Amino acid sequence: MDALANVGGWFAGVLLLATSALILTEIGTRTFLGRSTRLAEEYSGYFLAAIILLGAAYSLREGEHIRVSILRERLGTRGRRWLDRLALLVGIGVTGLLSWALWLLFLDSVTYGVRSLHHSRTPMAIPHGTVLVGAVLLCLQFIALLLASWFKPDESVEQLGELGEP
Amino acid sequence: MDVGVITVILLALLFALLGLGVWVFVSLLVVAVVGVHVFTTAPVLGVLGQIAWNSVDSWSLAALPLFIFMGELLFRSRISERLFEGISPWIGRLPGGLLHTNVVASSLFAAISGSSVATAATIGKINVPELKRRNYSERLTLGSLAGAGTLGFLIPPSIMLIIYGVLAEVSIGQLFIGGIVPGALLALGFMLFLGVVGALRPDLAPPPPSYSWRNRLRGLVDILPVALLIVAVLGSIYAGIATPTESAAIGVLGAFLLALAYRTLTPKNFMEAVLGSVRTTCMIGMIIVGAAVLSTAMGYLGIPRTLASWVVSLDLGAYVLILVLAVFYLMLGLFLDGISMIVVTLPITLPIVTAVGFDPLWFGVFLVLMVEAAQITPPVGLNLFVLSGISGKSVGYIAVAAIPFFLILILITAVITAFPDLVLYLPRLM
Numbered sequence: 001m002d003a004l005a006n007v008g009g010w011f012a013g014v015l016l017l018a019t020s021a022l023i024l025t026e027i028g029t030r031t032f033l034g035r036s037t038r039l040a041e042e043y044s045g046y047f048l049a050a051i052i053l054l055g056a057a058y059s060l061r062e063g064e065h066i067r068v069s070i071l072r073e074r075l076g077t078r079g080r081r082w083l084d085r086l087a088l089l090v091g092i093g094v095t096g097l098l099s100w101a102l103w104l105l106f107l108d109s110v111t112y113g114v115r116s117l118h119h120s121r122t123p124m125a126i127p128h129g130t131v132l133v134g135a136v137l138l139c140l141q142f143i144a145l146l147l148a149s150w151f152k153p154d155e156s157v158e159q160l161g162e163l164g165e166p
Numbered sequence: 167m168d169v170g171v172i173t174v175i176l177l178a179l180l181f182a183l184l185g186l187g188v189w190v191f192v193s194l195l196v197v198a199v200v201g202v203h204v205f206t207t208a209p210v211l212g213v214l215g216q217i218a219w220n221s222v223d224s225w226s227l228a229a230l231p232l233f234i235f236m237g238e239l240l241f242r243s244r245i246s247e248r249l250f251e252g253i254s255p256w257i258g259r260l261p262g263g264l265l266h267t268n269v270v271a272s273s274l275f276a277a278i279s280g281s282s283v284a285t286a287a288t289i290g291k292i293n294v295p296e297l298k299r300r301n302y303s304e305r306l307t308l309g310s311l312a313g314a315g316t317l318g319f320l321i322p323p324s325i326m327l328i329i330y331g332v333l334a335e336v337s338i339g340q341l342f343i344g345g346i347v348p349g350a351l352l353a354l355g356f357m358l359f360l361g362v363v364g365a366l367r368p369d370l371a372p373p374p375p376s377y378s379w380r381n382r383l384r385g386l387v388d389i390l391p392v393a394l395l396i397v398a399v400l401g402s403i404y405a406g407i408a409t410p411t412e413s414a415a416i417g418v419l420g421a422f423l424l425a426l427a428y429r430t431l432t433p434k435n436f437m438e439a440v441l442g443s444v445r446t447t448c449m450i451g452m453i454i455v456g457a458a459v460l461s462t463a464m465g466y467l468g469i470p471r472t473l474a475s476w477v478v479s480l481d482l483g484a485y486v487l488i489l490v491l492a493v494f495y496l497m498l499g500l501f502l503d504g505i506s507m508i509v510v511t512l513p514i515t516l517p518i519v520t521a522v523g524f525d526p527l528w529f530g531v532f533l534v535l536m537v538e539a540a541q542i543t544p545p546v547g548l549n550l551f552v553l554s555g556i557s558g559k560s561v562g563y564i565a566v567a568a569i570p571f572f573l574i575l576i577l578i579t580a581v582i583t584a585f586p587d588l589v590l591y592l593p594r595l596m
Contacts, residue, residue, distance in 0.1 A: 009441060009444055009445075012444040012447075012448070013437075013440040013441055013443075013444050016231055016235060016440060016443060016444060016447070017440065019228060019231065019232065019415075020232060020235065020415050020418045020419070023228075023232075023411065023412055023414075023415035024415050024416070024418075024419055026412075027408070027412055027415065027416065041225045042225075044225055044228040044411065045222075045223040045224050045225050045227075045228065046223060047228070048222055048223070048224065048227055048228045048230075048231065048451075049219065049222040049223045051231060051444060051447055051448070051451070052222050052447060052448050052451030052452060052455070053222070053451075055444040055445065055447065055448040056448045056451075056452055058444070058445070058448070059444070059445045059448035059449055059452075060189075062445055064445040064446070064448065064449045065189045065190070065191060065448075065449050065452065066189070066190050066449060066453075066503060066505075066506070067184075067187045067188065067189045067190060068184050068185060068187055068190075068501060068502065068546070069187060070185070070501060070545065070546075071185055071186060071187055072187045083186060083187055084187075086186065086188075087186065087187055087188045087189065087192070090183070090188050090192055090196060091188070091189060091192045093196075094192050094195045094196050094199065095192075097195075097199060097211070097214065098195065098214060098218060100211060101210075101211040101212070101214035101215035101218065102215050102218065102219070104211055104212065104215055105215035105216065105219060127223070128219065131218075131219060131222070
C-alpha cells in the first residue's frame with residue numbers, strides 16, 4: 001500500500017509540473033504567436049482534480065490532512081488508539097461512498113460516451129477514471145492505516161497527522 | 167422536519183466529528199451525506215459524485231497548487247537572507263531599528279507567497295537568529311514576526327482568498343487587489359507600534375551602525391529580483407493581462423529562475439518542493455471537496471436561505487451583526503485552523519452578510535483578517551507553532567508576545583468595517 005500511495009504522489013507531482021508547463025505554453029503561444037492552445041483552461045481543471053485525488057492517499061500517509069487534536073492530546077496512548085480507529089473507520093466509510101459515487105460517474109461517462117463540451121471533445125471517462133483511482137487509493141490507505149493500528153499499534157500511533165505539526 | 171431542527175442536528179454532528187479528531191474533509195463529507203440522505207429525497211451518490219468532480223475540475227482553483235509550488239521553491243532558496251540584507255540599510259536607523267525588517271520582509275514575501283505559515287517560516291528562519299545576535303528583545307522579535315507573518319494571507323497572492331473566491335463565487339483577481347490596502351495598513355500599524363516602542367525603550371531595539379549609500383544601493387540589488395517577481399505576478403493581474411491562474415504560472419517560472427540564479431536549486435530540493443506542494447494541495451483540495459458537497463447539501467435543505475431571512479428579521483443592524491460574527495469567528499479560531507473556519511461557516515454566514523447589504527468582496531477580506539487573528543491565538547495557531555519550532559520558545563510565550571499585534575489586527579478590522587471603501591476602491595478601478 002505504501003508503494004501505491006507513493007506512486008499516486010509521484011503522479012500528482014508530475015501533473016503539477018505538467019500544469020505549470022501547459023499554462024506557460026498557453027501564455028507563450030498567445031503572446032508571441034497570437035494563437036491559443038485551446039487546451040489550457042480545460043486540462044488545468046482535469047490535472048488539478050487528478051493531483052488532488054491521486055495525491056490524497058500519499059498525503060494521508062504523510063500525516064498532512066488536518067484534524068483537530070484537542071481531545072486527542074488529552075488522552076493516553078490507549079485512548080488515542082481507539083480514537084484513531086474510530087476516525088479511521090469513519091474515513092473508510094466516507095471514502096468508500098465517495099469511490100462508489102465516482103464509480104457511478106465514471107460508468108455514466110463510459111456507457112453514454114460523454115465527451116467534454118470544450119474544443120478538444122475529450123472523452124470524460126479519462127478524467128473521471130483518474131479521480132476514481134485516486135478515491136479508491138485513499139480508501140485503501142485508510143484501510144491500511146486501520147490494519148496497522150491493529151497489528152502494529154506502536155508504530156502507527158504517532159503517524160496519524162495532527163493539526164499543528166506543519 | 168423544521169429547518170431549524172435539521173440545522174442544529176447537522177451542526178452538532180459536525181462539531182462532534184471535528185472534536186473527536188476525525189479528519190476535517192472526512193467530517194464535512196459525512197455531514198453532507200447524512201444531510202442529503204436522511205432529510206431529502208435527492209440521490210445521495212449522484213450528488214456526491216457530480217459535486218465532488220465539479221468542485222475540483224476548476225480553472226480558477228488551478229491557481230492554488232501553482233502559488234503553493236511557487237512558495238515552496240522560494241522557501242528553499244536564499245531569498246530570506248537577501249531580503250534581510252537588502253532591507254536593513256534602508257530602515258535600520260528608524261526607532262525600533264531592525265525590528266522593522268520583520269514587517270517589511272514579511273510584507274514583501276507575502277506579496278509573492280500565498281501562505282501565512284510559509285511567510286512566518288521563511289522570514290523567521292533568518293530574522294530570529296540575526297536579531298538575537300544583535301541583542302534585540304526576543305519577545306518583540308517573535309511577536310512582530312507572528313503578527314507580520316499573517317500578512318501572507320492578506321497581501322496577494324493569497325491561498326485563503328483563492329479558496330474564498332472559489333467557494334463564494336467572487337472574482338479572485340478582484341479579491342487579490344482588494345487585499346492590498348488593508349494589508350498595507352496592517353503593515354503600517356505594526357511598524358508604527360514597533361517605532362513607538364523603539365523610541366520609548368531603545369534598549370529593547372539597539373540601533374545598528376550607520377549605513378552608507380553604498381550599502382543602500384547594494385540593498386536595492388538584493389531586493390530587485392523579489393520586486394520584479396511582485397510586479398510580474400500582481401501587475402499582470404491588475405493590468406488585466408493575466409488571470410490569477412496564469413499569473414501563478416508566471417510566478418512559478420520566476421521562482422524557478424530565481425532559485426537557479428541563487429544556485430540553491432538542487433535536484434533533491436526541487437523534488438522536495440514538488441512533493442511538498444502536492445501534499446499541501448491535496449490537503450486543501452480534499453477540504454474543498456468536502457466543503458462543496460456540504461454547501462450543496464445545505465442548499466438542498468434550504469438552510470442558508472432560512473437562516474438569512476431569520477437573521478434579517480431580527481433587525482440587528484449591520485454593525486452589530488458584524489460584531490457578533492467577529493466574536494464568533496475569534497472563538498472558532500481558538501480551535502479550528504483558518505481554512506476549516508472559512509469552509510465550515512461560509513455556506514451560512516455569506517448569505518446572512520450579503521442579505522444585510524455587505525459586499526461579498528469586502529466579506530472575503532474581513533474573513534481573512536479573522537483567520538489571521540486565529541493564526542496567532544492559542545491553542546491552535548499555526549504561526550505560533552512555526553515560530554516556536556524556529557526559536558525554541560514555548561507556544562504560550564510567543565502567544566503573549568503576539569498580543570499587541572493581535573490587537574492591531576482587530577483595530578484594522580474595525581477600520582475596514584467602518585470604511586469598506588478601503589477594500590472596495592481599488593477593485594472598482596480594474
